[in-house]
Amino acid sequence: MGRWHRFLLGTARDLPDLVPYMLSLSNAMARRLGPSGFHRKLYAGSEADRTTAASLDFQCVQAAAREILIGADGALLKAVHDGLIASTRHDLRPDLAALEGGAPVHLLSGAQSLRADPAEALAIERAFPWIDYQRFDQAGELLHLQETPRLLALAARHATPPAPPPGPDAAGGQS
Secondary structure (H helix, E strand, O other): OOHHHHHHHHHHHHOHHHHHHHHHHHHHHHHHHHHHHHHHHHOOOOHHHHHHHOOHHHHHHHHHHHHHHOOOOOHHHHHHHHHHHHHHHOOOHHHHHHHOOOOOOEEEEEOOOOOOOHHHHHHHHHHOOOOEEEEEOOOOOOHHHHOHHHHHHHHHHOOOOOOOOOOOOOOOOOO
């Protein structure tokens, strides 16, 4: 786990009242370092994430996200705040246990993720052997951008084709 990730997640778990200040500090650091410098520092421990963050596609998406994140109403910043605190305080194990025997469950992770604690991930794997775990060695926190085709193929395996439109008989038309 990266230092910044540990610090931010630990603050969210143990000192949630400080999270708004941490997010403000993150914004200040991003302004000082510039977007590219900020992402290089944030993802310093993950070659896969650094490479992704250097791509033009990522930079364009992040430019748009920054406009939303620092928007006048601050709605997204509040959502980030709440999500961060919830992610550190919510135990997923009861939720996962409730899914057993239902729809297929897949847990996907990038081996280079700076946010995931490897020991915790291993404990989850041992506790829920019925889950399909997939670890992507050449991916990190930005797995959704690094392995998009493979993720879409996995989702497509579980997609149900749409029902055909009703024929004339179903709509009250001619027989």
